[in-house]
Amino acid sequence: MLKRNQIKFKTLVLLAFLLTIGNVNAQDSLEDVRIVVLGDANIVLTEAIKVDYNPQVDPPKLNPPTLTYPLDDKKYKTKPEIIPARAQTYNTKENEKLYGNYTRLGFGMYQMPLFETYLNNTRSKNLDYGMRYKFLSGEYKPLNQLFTDHDAGAHFTYNISPLSNINVHGGYLRNRINWYGFSPDSNKVGMDTSRNVYNNISVGGSYVKKGKALNDFTYGGGLDYYFQNDKFGNKENYLSLNGEVKKMVKAHLLTLPLRITTTSFGKDTVSSRLFVDLNPRWFLDYGRLTLNVGFNSTLYHDSTGGKLHWFPYADFKVKLIENKLIAHMGIERGLMQNTYASIIKQNPFIDTSIDLKYTNVKSRLFLGIWGSISSKAAFGVEADLGNYINMPMFLGDTSVLRKYKVIYDNVDIFNVKATLQLQWAEAFKSTLEFGYHNYHTDDQKYYWNMPNIDAKLNFQYNYKNKFTAKVTGYYLGERYGKNFEYRDSTKVSLNNDAVKLPAIIDLNIALEYRYNKMIAVFLNGNNLTNQAYRRWLNYPVYKLAILGGVAFTF
Numbered sequence: 001m002l003k004r005n006q007i008k009f010k011t012l013v014l015l016a017f018l019l020t021i022g023n024v025n026a027q028d029s030l031e032d033v034r035i036v037v038l039g040d041a042n043i044v045l046t047e048a049i050k051v052d053y054n055p056q057v058d059p060p061k062l063n064p065p066t067l068t069y070p071l072d073d074k075k076y077k078t079k080p081e082i083i084p085a086r087a088q089t090y091n092t093k094e095n096e097k098l099y100g101n102y103t104r105l106g107f108g109m110y111q112m113p114l115f116e117t118y119l120n121n122t123r124s125k126n127l128d129y130g131m132r133y134k135f136l137s138g139e140y141k142p143l144n145q146l147f148t149d150h151d152a153g154a155h156f157t158y159n160i161s162p163l164s165n166i167n168v169h170g171g172y173l174r175n176r177i178n179w180y181g182f183s184p185d186s187n188k189v190g191m192d193t194s195r196n197v198y199n200n201i202s203v204g205g206s207y208v209k210k211g212k213a214l215n216d217f218t219y220g221g222g223l224d225y226y227f228q229n230d231k232f233g234n235k236e237n238y239l240s241l242n243g244e245v246k247k248m249v250k251a252h253l254l255t256l257p258l259r260i261t262t263t264s265f266g267k268d269t270v271s272s273r274l275f276v277d278l279n280p281r282w283f284l285d286y287g288r289l290t291l292n293v294g295f296n297s298t299l300y301h302d303s304t305g306g307k308l309h310w311f312p313y314a315d316f317k318v319k320l321i322e323n324k325l326i327a328h329m330g331i332e333r334g335l336m337q338n339t340y341a342s343i344i345k346q347n348p349f350i351d352t353s354i355d356l357k358y359t360n361v362k363s364r365l366f367l368g369i370w371g372s373i374s375s376k377a378a379f380g381v382e383a384d385l386g387n388y389i390n391m392p393m394f395l396g397d398t399s400v401l402r403k404y405k406v407i408y409d410n411v412d413i414f415n416v417k418a419t420l421q422l423q424w425a426e427a428f429k430s431t432l433e434f435g436y437h438n439y440h441t442d443d444q445k446y447y448w449n450m451p452n453i454d455a456k457l458n459f460q461y462n463y464k465n466k467f468t469a470k471v472t473g474y475y476l477g478e479r480y481g482k483n484f485e486y487r488d489s490t491k492v493s494l495n496n497d498a499v500k501l502p503a504i505i506d507l508n509i510a511l512e513y514r515y516n517k518m519i520a521v522f523l524n525g526n527n528l529t530n531q532a533y534r535r536w537l538n539y540p541v542y543k544l545a546i547l548g549g550v551a552f553t554f
Contacts, residue, residue, distance in 0.1 A: 106522070106549025110145075110542060112138040114549060126159040140542060144180035144194055149173075163210040167222075173200040177348045181402025181538030194401050195231065196352070198344055202226035218246040228341045232352040233267040236340040253283040265340050265356055273358075274301040275337060279313070288319040296334040300358065309335060309360075321371070329367035335360055338392055343406060347394050349539060351403040360389035370419075380419045387412050393448045394536075396483040402538045411447055412440040431458045445498055446480040449536065453477035468512045476504040481537030504533045512551075523548040
């Protein structure tokens with residue numbers, strides 16, 4: 001494994017050198033490169049921003065890989081497309097009608113009803129509050145494919161002063177699934193027998209105080225808690241306390257974030273874990289060159305004892321061509337928590353008895369380059385090489401329900417991701433994303449269910465904000481899954497045969513016609529190729545699915 005890492009590291013260094021000396025003929029300015037951190041997001045109504053002709057492409061993010069795919073198991077994971085209320089300004093008329101609330105009603109194939117609503121206050125300088133709820137379900141009885149999702153939440157934000165605010169939020173998520181990986185011809189299993197229900201209740205809050213001047217302290221902190229359980233008695237409690245202090249030190253920004261996390265999980269026997277993370281960063285800005293340096297440190301403790309982990313971190317960025325081309329490279333290490341909630345988010349068809357371990361990112365080297373090609377095109381390329389200890393993966397069993405078991409292995413992963421965005425005209429743009437992944441495991445034959453190639457192609461058309469059309473295509477390359485079975489008494493593995501899962505092409509379309517500012521109709525089509533492909537071994541997804549309805553803003 002060390003030899004493989006050395007070869008791939010030399011490849012990364014060579015690529016960085018070629019990217020640095022390459023001759024780039026960018027013609028138009030990339031005026032504002034934005035770095036976006038992906039994560040859980042709350043809906044925030046802001047002033048609508050007109051898309052200009054100069055596309056912006058963020059550097060591709062290569063977060064440590066998980067077993068989630070770009071394809072959704074359950075289609076129509078809708079996101080509100082709200083006509084945002086214009087932010088209040090001195091020019092806003094008090095009698096101007098603002099539309100900040102949203103409701104969507106729909107129905108589709110597989111007895112699939114959709115109800116989604118979002119309510120919030122529309123005009124306030126210092127106060128923002130709202131609530132949301134979504135219900136979506138589907139059922140295909142011949143294969144026992146059934147799911148029911150309830151997703152509710154609320155938030156409250158108050159600006160105590162122009163420099164400080166508080167936020168409180170809460171949510172409830174209920175997901176009902178069926179294990180349906182068995183053959184309906186050879187096994188007759190009832191809906192209740194194969195049923196599981198996941199519940200997640202969450203609450204949290206935060207406080208932020210900004211400094212009046214550039215050199216003043218900015219500080220804040222918060223709390224997040226959730227309770228996760230299922231129908232079979234598994235329970236997880238998660239509590240996270242976090243705080244952060246920011247201060248300019250010698251004209252450079254120093255950030256000191258601290259997070260304390262405690263989790264407990266189990267059914268008959270409960271295990272507890274404690275993580276204390278301190279990850280300081282010093283952002284050194286020298287104009288064309290910026291350095292983000294620091295370290296990641298984690299104090300981990302459970303019933304077997306504790307250990308302190310310390311890892312260096314560095315990210316170097318250089319503007320090869322001012323406002324046109326940026327390159328970066330760096331190194332990081334750290335620990336990733338694997339919780340019950342994160343595991344079932346990756347694969348809800350797991351067994352009711354699982355083992356939770358944390359993943360040690362022993363080393364991760366990364367480099368990339370992004371910029372503009374012309375006034376209508378922008379690109380980004382990112383590569384990384386990582387060594388992950390105790391990476392979770394899933395193997396199917398040969399019980400009647402074909403549940404999945406969680407196993408762990410050490411994996412070397414080499415990723416390359418490229419993004420190209422084209423703004424053909426003001427109303428028409430497209431985005432292409434391509435990823436290549438190479439895996440080397442220690443004990444397992446493959447990194448189960450993970451593809452070597454994935455891609456996404458998206459086209460969007462907007463005609464005068466009256467008619468919108470989105471066409472999205474996904475490609476997922478070949479990957480390997482495996483079932484294994486045990487002898488009843490000895491628990492010795494008998495079946496180690498790998499099954500090659502064919503590549504997937506999934507085409508989707510979303511159409512919307514806005515009759516006026518308040519009423520719109522929509523029609524979604526998913527899996528237009530009508531293929532019952534398998535993301536997970538033994539678990540085919542829905543074939544062609546059509547859903548339509550009406551949306552209201554008020």
